[in-house]
Amino acid sequence: MKTCLVVDDSRVVRKVARRIIEDLGFSCIEAEDGQKAYDVCSKKMPDAILLDWNMPVMSGIEFLDKLRKMGEGGHPKVVFCTTENDMDHIQRAMNAGANEYIMKPFDSDIVESKFAQIGLIETKTG
Amino acid sequence: MNIGDFDLYKNMLKTKSGLTLTPDKAYLLDSRLTPIAKKWGFPSLDAMSVSLRGKPDSNMVRDIVEAMTTNETSFFRDGKPFDLFKSVVLPHMLKERSKTKSLKIWCAACSSGQEPYSLSMVLKENAPMMQGWNIQITATDISNAILENAKRAEYSQFEVQRGLPIQMLMRFFDQVNESWRLKEEIRKMVRFEHCNLLEDISKLGRFDVVFCRNVLIYFDEATKKTVLGKIAKQMEKDSFLFLGGAETVLGIAEEFKPMEGQRGLYILKDSAHSMQKPPASAAATR
Ligand SMILES: C[S@@+](CC[C@H](N)C(=O)[O-])C[C@H]1O[C@@H](n2cnc3c(N)ncnc32)[C@H](O)[C@@H]1O
Numbered sequence: 435m436k437t438c439l440v441v442d443d444s445r446v447v448r449k450v451a452r453r454i455i456e457d458l459g460f461s462c463i464e465a466e467d468g469q470k471a472y473d474v475c476s477k478k479m480p481d482a483i484l485l486d487w488n489m490p491v492m493s494g495i496e497f498l499d500k501l502r503k504m505g506e507g508g509h510p511k512v513v514f515c516t517t518e519n520d521m522d523h524i525q526r527a528m529n530a531g532a533n534e535y536i537m538k539p540f541d542s543d544i545v546e547s548k549f550a551q552i553g554l555i556e557t558k559t560g
Numbered sequence: 561m562n563i564g565d566f567d568l569y570k571n572m573l574k575t576k577s578g579l580t581l582t583p584d585k586a587y588l589l590d591s592r593l594t595p596i597a598k599k600w601g602f603p604s605l606d607a608m609s610v611s612l613r614g615k616p617d618s619n620m621v622r623d624i625v626e627a628m629t630t631n632e633t634s635f636f637r638d639g640k641p642f643d644l645f646k647s648v649v650l651p652h653m654l655k656e657r658s659k660t661k662s663l664k665i666w667c668a669a670c671s672s673g674q675e676p677y678s679l680s681m682v683l684k685e686n687a688p689m690m691q692g693w694n695i696q697i698t699a700t701d702i703s704n705a706i707l708e709n710a711k712r713a714e715y716s717q718f719e720v721q722r723g724l725p726i727q728m729l730m731r732f733f734d735q736v737n738e739s740w741r742l743k744e745e746i747r748k749m750v751r752f753e754h755c756n757l758l759e760d761i762s763k764l765g766r767f768d769v770v771f772c773r774n775v776l777i778y779f780d781e782a783t784k785k786t787v788l789g790k791i792a793k794q795m796e797k798d799s800f801l802f803l804g805g806a807e808t809v810l811g812i813a814e815e816f817k818p819m820e821g822q823r824g825l826y827i828l829k830d831s832a833h834s835m836q837k838p839p840a841s842a843a844a845t846r
Contacts, residue, residue, distance in 0.1 A: 519717060520735060521730065521735050524726065524729070524730060525730065528726065528727075528730065534725070534726050535726040536721065537717050537721060540721070543722055544718075544721045544722060547721065547722050547723050548721070548726075550639065551725045557638070557639040557640060
């Protein structure tokens, strides 16, 4: 089973995201900030990471920088999921090596559509 | 709403737009037409119904018909048809139209524009292969209101996240306050026009590719057959027809046959299609 790390400082968001992503056939791990996410990845790289931007201790973008420098750090597909919704942030994220970008609020359709686009799951139809 | 009034609307919609209204959808009449009644100065929907039995204003009838359309759509809806457009249709046309360098595409029920604009973006990304080509995308719909939205090409944050890859958002959209507007280079590739599929469509000319997706589902069998028959007449011999996921030509229109191994893609039956068996790799993209 593919694994997805859900990184968000809000427990509610993690819970909602987890339910959506488990429905897509992943097993989920949670982390509440970039540092905790980094620790998880040091032990075992997930296949996908859903990543918030603004978090205490270590932000999402800092984490992404560090992740992509790790040995297996190129493996996970990273999908930002944040209230930051302007072109500058999107560009920064993509330049830092994100694979997709979700602007909050999100729903299951959006997560599914984005996961499909980067090949994490098959498309619904066809 | 009483049965008499339900039948009044049912018949009107059937003849004006082809929409088949089943009793389980009666609630839609209340929710969608009450605002129209208000707009035309009636105290209630019932009052508008009474007036409709007289000699109704044709603009009012148009408003009613438009209000009853379902405009649900998204960028790259269902994904797969657009993959097939890239992997099967474009290669065929690049070869077969290399002399005339002309490609004519028609979106026959384009709603708020996501479908034709998705095609424009795909074509833009393939622009190096199509230099000097004359590409026409004609997008039509029965609803003038939705066509206005389509021309504006401004989409909500929610709309640009369904089906649209972030790279395309970055490349082809500008952020305008809370919404996202398609850039002029994409907008200008599409020509929007009003067209009711039940009326004369011959004025549109002939096409190499037709997208007629998620509109036949609202019609009854006889109407589907008539509309598909008329569409067939607007298609070049070796052209392609895309239908929606829940639509087919099978058992309805003998002008068409499904393209082998390519779900949702149809060709004319009497076409000498040179591309019956596409390369195996074609189906595996995305
Ligand atoms: C559900 S949308 C489909 C949009 C798009 N093709 C897609 O697949 O996402 C259906 C559209 O068909 C239009 N429509 C309904 N009856 C029509 C008719 N008789 N002629 C032309 N368009 C019609 C509606 O206005 C609506 O925008």
